[in-house]
Amino acid sequence: MKHILCIFIGCLCMTAAAYGDDGQSDISTIFLQANQAYKSGDFTGAAAGYEKLLAAGMSNGELLYNLGNAYLKMSDIGSAILNYRKAELFMPRDADLEANLQYALGLAQDKIDCGEGESLLKTVCFWYSLLSPCELCYLFVAVNAVFWLLLISRLFLRADLLGLGLYVFLFFALLLGASLGVKLYSAAYSRTGVVLAGEVMVRSGSSLSDTVLFKLHEGAELSVAGEENEWLKITLCDGKKGWVQKSSIGIVSGS
Amino acid sequence: MKAVRRLALVCFCLSSLVLFVSAGSAAEISISASVDKNQASLDDYIVLKVTVEGTREEPMMPDLSAFKFQSRGSSSQISIINGRMSSRLEYSYILYPQKAGSFTIGPFMLDVDGKQAQSSPLTITITQADPQARQSDEVFVTASVNNENPYLNEQIIYTLQFCRRVKIASASLTEQPSFDGFLVESLGKEREYQKVINGQQYAVTEIRQALFPIKTGVIEIPPSTLQAAVVSQKRSRRGGDPFFDDSFFGFTQTVPKTFRTNPLTVTVKPLPAEGRPADFKKLVGDFTVAAQLNKTRLQAGESLTLTLSISGSGNLKNLQNIDLGQLQNFKVYDDKPVFEPSLANGKIGGKLVMKKALVPLVDGELTVPAIRLPYFDPAAGSYKTATGPSFVVQVSPAADKEKIDLVQSAAQTASHKQAVQLLGRDILPIHTTHEALSAERLFPAPGLVLLLALAPGACFFAVFFVKRARDRSSGDPGIARLKSAYKNFTKNFADAKKALDGPDDRFYQAGSKALKDFIGDRLNITGQALTVKDLDVILGGSVTAEMLDELKGIMDFFDSGQFGFRKYSTDERQAVLGRLQKAVLHLNRSLRK
Numbered sequence: 001m002k003h004i005l006c007i008f009i010g011c012l013c014m015t016a017a018a019y020g021d022d023g024q025s026d027i028s029t030i031f032l033q034a035n036q037a038y039k040s041g042d043f044t045g046a047a048a049g050y051e052k053l054l055a056a057g058m059s060n061g062e063l064l065y066n067l068g069n070a071y072l073k074m075s076d077i078g079s080a081i082l083n084y085r086k087a088e089l090f091m092p093r094d095a096d097l098e099a100n101l102q103y104a105l106g107l108a109q110d111k112i113d114c115g116e117g118e119s120l121l122k123t124v125c126f127w128y129s130l131l132s133p134c135e136l137c138y139l140f141v142a143v144n145a146v147f148w149l150l151l152i153s154r155l156f157l158r159a160d161l162l163g164l165g166l167y168v169f170l171f172f173a174l175l176l177g178a179s180l181g182v183k184l185y186s187a188a189y190s191r192t193g194v195v196l197a198g199e200v201m202v203r204s205g206s207s208l209s210d211t212v213l214f215k216l217h218e219g220a221e222l223s224v225a226g227e228e229n230e231w232l233k234i235t236l237c238d239g240k241k242g243w244v245q246k247s248s249i250g251i252v253s254g255s
Numbered sequence: 256m257k258a259v260r261r262l263a264l265v266c267f268c269l270s271s272l273v274l275f276v277s278a279g280s281a282a283e284i285s286i287s288a289s290v291d292k293n294q295a296s297l298d299d300y301i302v303l304k305v306t307v308e309g310t311r312e313e314p315m316m317p318d319l320s321a322f323k324f325q326s327r328g329s330s331s332q333i334s335i336i337n338g339r340m341s342s343r344l345e346y347s348y349i350l351y352p353q354k355a356g357s358f359t360i361g362p363f364m365l366d367v368d369g370k371q372a373q374s375s376p377l378t379i380t381i382t383q384a385d386p387q388a389r390q391s392d393e394v395f396v397t398a399s400v401n402n403e404n405p406y407l408n409e410q411i412i413y414t415l416q417f418c419r420r421v422k423i424a425s426a427s428l429t430e431q432p433s434f435d436g437f438l439v440e441s442l443g444k445e446r447e448y449q450k451v452i453n454g455q456q457y458a459v460t461e462i463r464q465a466l467f468p469i470k471t472g473v474i475e476i477p478p479s480t481l482q483a484a485v486v487s488q489k490r491s492r493r494g495g496d497p498f499f500d501d502s503f504f505g506f507t508q509t510v511p512k513t514f515r516t517n518p519l520t521v522t523v524k525p526l527p528a529e530g531r532p533a534d535f536k537k538l539v540g541d542f543t544v545a546a547q548l549n550k551t552r553l554q555a556g557e558s559l560t561l562t563l564s565i566s567g568s569g570n571l572k573n574l575q576n577i578d579l580g581q582l583q584n585f586k587v588y589d590d591k592p593v594f595e596p597s598l599a600n601g602k603i604g605g606k607l608v609m610k611k612a613l614v615p616l617v618d619g620e621l622t623v624p625a626i627r628l629p630y631f632d633p634a635a636g637s638y639k640t641a642t643g644p645s646f647v648v649q650v651s652p653a654a655d656k657e658k659i660d661l662v663q664s665a666a667q668t669a670s671h672k673q674a675v676q677l678l679g680r681d682i683l684p685i686h687t688t689h690e691a692l693s694a695e696r697l698f699p700a701p702g703l704v705l706l707l708a709l710a711p712g713a714c715f716f717a718v719f720f721v722k723r724a725r726d727r728s729s730g731d732p733g734i735a736r737l738k739s740a741y742k743n744f745t746k747n748f749a750d751a752k753k754a755l756d757g758p759d760d761r762f763y764q765a766g767s768k769a770l771k772d773f774i775g776d777r778l779n780i781t782g783q784a785l786t787v788k789d790l791d792v793i794l795g796g797s798v799t800a801e802m803l804d805e806l807k808g809i810m811d812f813f814d815s816g817q818f819g820f821r822k823y824s825t826d827e828r829q830a831v832l833g834r835l836q837k838a839v840l841h842l843n844r845s846l847r848k
Contacts, residue, residue, distance in 0.1 A: 027692055035687050046685075053692075062691035069685050089697055096683040103682050133698045141707040148711030152718050187697065 027056060038066070043073040061090030061132075065097050072104055077219040078196035080104045082250035085194065085221075089253060092132055108219030114237035128179050136183055140176040147173045186253070191224035193234070193249040200249075202242035206231035213242045224251065284309035286365045288374040295352060296382045300511050302327075303348040305363050305374070311344060314363045314374075321358045321381070322350040323429070325511070351482065351513045352381040394419040396481050398516035400466070406524050407471050408539040408570050409633040410602055412442070413464045415479055415516065418450065418457040422486035424509045428462070430480035436523075437466040437474070438570070440596075440603050465603040467539075467570050468523040476519040484509040526631050530638045538630035540569015540604065546626050546643035554651050558588075558614045563626055563643065568604030572596070577609060577626060584621045588612040589673060615650040622647055733779035740776035744769050744839055748832070755828055762828060763817035766835060770810055773839055777846050787811055798845045805838050 034049025047070035053063055064087035072080035084101040091097060122129050131139065147169040154162055195216045203210040206228045216222070226233035230246045284307070291302040303324070305314050311331070327347040334341050350360075361376040401412045413434075417426065442463040450459045468474060487510050526539070545564040553559055563577060572594055590610040597605045615621055626643040698704075728734045747769035754761040768783070775782020778793060785793075787807045794803055812831050816823055823831075 028689075031689075031692055035685060038685050057694045058692055060691060060693055060695040062686045062688060066685040066691065069682055072682055090695060096686070100682040103680065134696070137699050137704050141704065144708055145711045148715045152715050155718060155722055184698070 027053060027058060030056075034066070034070075038070055038073075043070045046070040047074065061087040061094065061097070063087075064090065065094070065100070068097075068104070069100060072100065072107075077104055077107050078194050078250065081108065081219050081221070082194040082196065082252060085192070085252040090132055093130055104219065109217040110220040112220065112236050112238050118237065125179070127176075128183070131179075133180075133183050133187065136176065136180050140173065140180050143169055143176055144173045190253075192252045193222050193224050193232070194252065195220040195222070195244075195248060196250045197248035200244050202234065202240075202244050204242060206233075206243045210243065214240060216244070222249070224249075284365055284367055284370055284372050286314055286363055286372045286374045288361055288363050288377055290350075290360075290377055290379060293378065294380045294382070297352050297355060298513050298515060299352065300513060301350040301352070301379060303350055303360070303377075305346045305348070307344045307346070307365060308341065310365065310367045311342060312365060312367050313346065314365050317361045317363060319350065319360065321353055321356070323353060324351070325349045349511050350379075351511070355381050355383050357381075393421045394423070394483060394485055394512065394514065396479070396514040396516050398476070398479055398519060400476070400519055400521060403520065404522050404524060405468055406539060406631065406633045407526050408467055408469070408537055408631075410540060410569055411466050411468070411521065412601060413466050413476065413519075415462045417460040417481060417483075417514075418452060419483075419485075420455055420457050424484035424486050426460075426481060426483035428479060429482050429513075430478075432477045432479055434464075434466060434476065435474070436470050437468055440465040440467070440572075442598060442601075442603055463601075466521075468521065471523045471525045474521045474523060476521065478516045478518050480516075481514045482511065483514065484511050486510075527636075527638075532629035532638060532640065534627070535629045535631070535638065536574060538569060538571070538574060538628070539633060540567055540571070540602075540630065541632055541634070542567030542569060542571065542628060542630050542641050544626055544628045544641040544643040546646075548623065548646045548648070551646060552649045552651070553615070555615060555618050558612045559648065561611045561613055561623060561646075563609045563611070565607045565609075565628060565641070566604070567641075568599055568602040569630070571605055571607050574607055577628060582613070582623070584617050585613040585615055585623070588614070615648065618650050618652045620647060621650055736776040736779055740773055741839075741843055743776055744773040747772060748836065748839075751835075752832060755825060755832070760817065763813045766828075766832065767810070767813035767817055770806070770813065770835060770839070774806075774842070777843070785810070787814070794842075798842060802838065802841055802845065805834065806842065809835050809838060 030049050030052055034046045034053070037043070037049060038046035047067060050063055050067040050070060054067070064083045068080045068083035068087060071077075071083060081101065081104050084097060084104060087094075087097055088101065127136075147166065150162060150166050150169060154166060195218055198218050200216050201212045202214050202216055204213055205211075220236075222234040222236055224232050225235045225241070227246070228243075231243045232246050232249055233241070233243055234249070235241050286305065286307050288303065288305045290304075295301050301322075307314055325348065327349055329344055329346045331345075332343040334343075357378065357380045359376050359378050362373040365372040395418055397416045397418070399414050399416075401414070402409070405411045415428075442465055446461040446463070448459050448461070450457050487508055543566050545566070547562045547564075549560040549562070551559075565571060565574065565577075574592075588611065590612070592607055592609045595606045595608070596603060613623065623646040625645040628641040628643075629638060630641065631637075632639045728738060747765055751762055751765035751769055754765050771782040771785045773782070774780075774785060774790075774793070780793070787810050790803060790807055790810065794806070798806075809831060812823070816828075
């Protein structure tokens with residue numbers, strides 16, 4: 001048994017070493033080159049490098065943030081906002097990201113009045129937007145574990161403080177569990193997007209012969225309510241609805 | 256008794272009055288309206304009287320939008336003729352015409368308990384006021400500007416004069432021009448003085464305002480309206496003591512009148528482009544600049560205060576700051592400018608004081624250049640530049656630089672704080688940490704999360720059931736005996752095994768105890784009291800007949816050995832021990848089923 005374990009660990013180390021020698025060094029090189037290109041003003045080269053890393057599976061907030069920066073420097077506001085929004089899912093509290101996203105949103109041409117309902121909800125349920133899905137998961141797991149541990153302790157101890165702690169942790173476990181559920185549902189079914197093309201016509205139906213209801217410009221944010229062939233049914237936060245061609249929209253999240 | 260009679264009389268009179276009033280209210284109602292004249296000019300007024308009979312209700316007022324009206328109260332008259340009472344109420348109003356034209360007033364309406372009455376409408380014609388005639392009047396108002404052709408931003412004075420040579424009971428400016436196209440500054444309180452016009456002495460009330468045109472072209476200043484109650488003689492009075500001219504004695508009456516000024520037109524010229532300095536700050540007027548430095552010798556790290564005073568007449572209030580030019584060797588902290596308005600030669604101006612803290616950035620001899628303030632002088636029709644003095648400052652190196660910097664810094668931040676100015680906008684830089692080279696998942700593996708989420712709950716239930724089982728077993732002696740049955744057997748069996756070669760009794764006692772205690776513990780009965788016959792009763796349905804016979808045989812072996820019927824060899828004893836072990840294992844399994 002010990003021999004088998006040794007062989008298994010050995011194989012694992014060799015695989016890791018091989019990966020470290022070839023794959024990791026390549027990825028590091030691309031990353032450094034992209035950073036260098038960005039610093040020297042070659043934003044197209046930088047964006048290509050970051051895209052290559054994303055294609056290689058290196059999906060994370062830092063990389064998406066850098067890619068957003070590169071696109072913004074190329075004046076591609078739509079792609080910049082798209083990548084910033086993607087990065088925000090991974091690192092929602094990053095101050096640099098927030099600042100650059102606000103800057104990019106300020107450059108977007110369309111002013112869409114979303115009302116105060118959304119910002120009020122964000123203020124009340126602040127933890128929802130402050131925690132990434134992973135963080136929310138682990139926090140829920142931790143609070144849930146503490147709750148059950150307190151419950152186990154309650155089998156042997158009858159302290160009043162323990163009873164109070166039980167209620168407190170049950171409350172937080174339920175709150176975080178519900179938040180996690182909403183986040184999972186949003187990730188699975190609620191799609192948001194950003195207009196990538198300079199100007200898109202939002203039509204009353206999913207064909208070019210349908211009436212143009214309104215126009216959206218690069219960087220405008222929207223929700224995707226449905227899909228039909230190569231068309232997306234979109235909704236703006238001010239309630240406007242219509243159909244746009246899928247190719248002109250970048251999807252931030254959702255299946 | 257007398258008092259009672261008086262009271263009864265008063266009650267009777269009051270009752271009668273109430274009855275009369277009631278009777279009067281039941282009478283027919285009527286309403287009529289009249290004016291003292293049907294034709295008036297804009298600076299005149301009309302007395303309107305509305306008479307209501309048969310009720311004390313106030314009439315409903317019709318549309319009077321062409322007039323401003325003022326109530327002068329009401330008078331009532333009650334008459335009783337042949338037991339019939341009639342009441343008559345007269346409401347009096349003064350109408351001030353607001354525009355020229357022909358207007359219809361009324362009808363006035365009355366609605367009392369379903370009974371309705373209305374007056375005949377009145378037609379009134381209002382003509383424009385005659386300005387020529389007004390000059391010869393005893394009372395008139397005039398408006399004027401001192402310059403009808405000013406430059407853009409040049410100060411002009413608007414003067415409103417209220418002239419009269421008769422007594423005025425009251426006067427108020429009811430309508431002031433809006434002064435669209437001008438910035439307006441008041442030139443203080445109204446002024447009262449005497450003035451001779453056309454050989455007549457007038458009392459004059461003068462209101463002056465400074466106007467700064469903010470657009471070029473023709474700007475019209477609409478008329479101002481003044482309402483005054485003019486005192487006039489009611490009838491000729493002998494004796495000349497003016498003391499009796501007071502209306503209190505009834506020899507005079509007040510006549511309300513409205514006076515309007517002429518509209519004025521001002522043509523505003525643009526400022527000439529020729530000769531306009533690049534740093535011209537739209538100052539128009541006449542200005543001087545003074546500058547003062549609180550010290551000329553200081554150590555590095557210390558600050559000095561430059562006080563700039565700009566004085567003169569003109570639109571100085573609009574000047575927000577002065578460019579100090581190339582002050583390369585100083586860091587400049589602005590203080591909030593202080594403006595003190597003042598009047599000079601009938602024009603508004605003042606003194607703008609700006610304090611600037613200068614912190615030298617280098618040691619040595621430094622120059623604070625002369626302050627330049629370009630402005631347009633409308634009197635000369637050209638641009639001029641007011642210049643202040645320049646200063647030379649000696650800055651010596653700091654003796655204890657570190658300490659001084661700290662102290663000065665604290666002092667400066669306290670006294671020279673200013674809002675951070677955004678000079679440019681750009682995004683924040685990329686992140687170059689190697690965290691960017693990790694493949695992260697938005698959500699952790701669902702299986703792992705599920706496991707971590709459910710594991711504590713599972714642990715709880717496991718602990719719960721174990722604890723419950725333990726609680727139960729510790730509370731029920733039968734279960735406790737059941738659980739410890741085999742353990743006790745093993746112990747007793749070991750004792751028997753030890754006594755295999757020892758004295759006879761100990762082996763048989765230990766062996767018998769092992770078997771009987773096991774059955775007793777297993778079935779929660781007293782094991783030591785068991786006999787071979789008891790086995791049939793308690794194990795009859797639970798074990799096979801062969802097993803029962805085997806157990807009976809073993810028990811019989813130990814009993815016969817113990818109580819001295821027979822003695823067995825060591826081999827026989829060992830064989831029985833083996834049989835005992837097998838039988839107990841078998842019995843344990845059978846009873847568990």
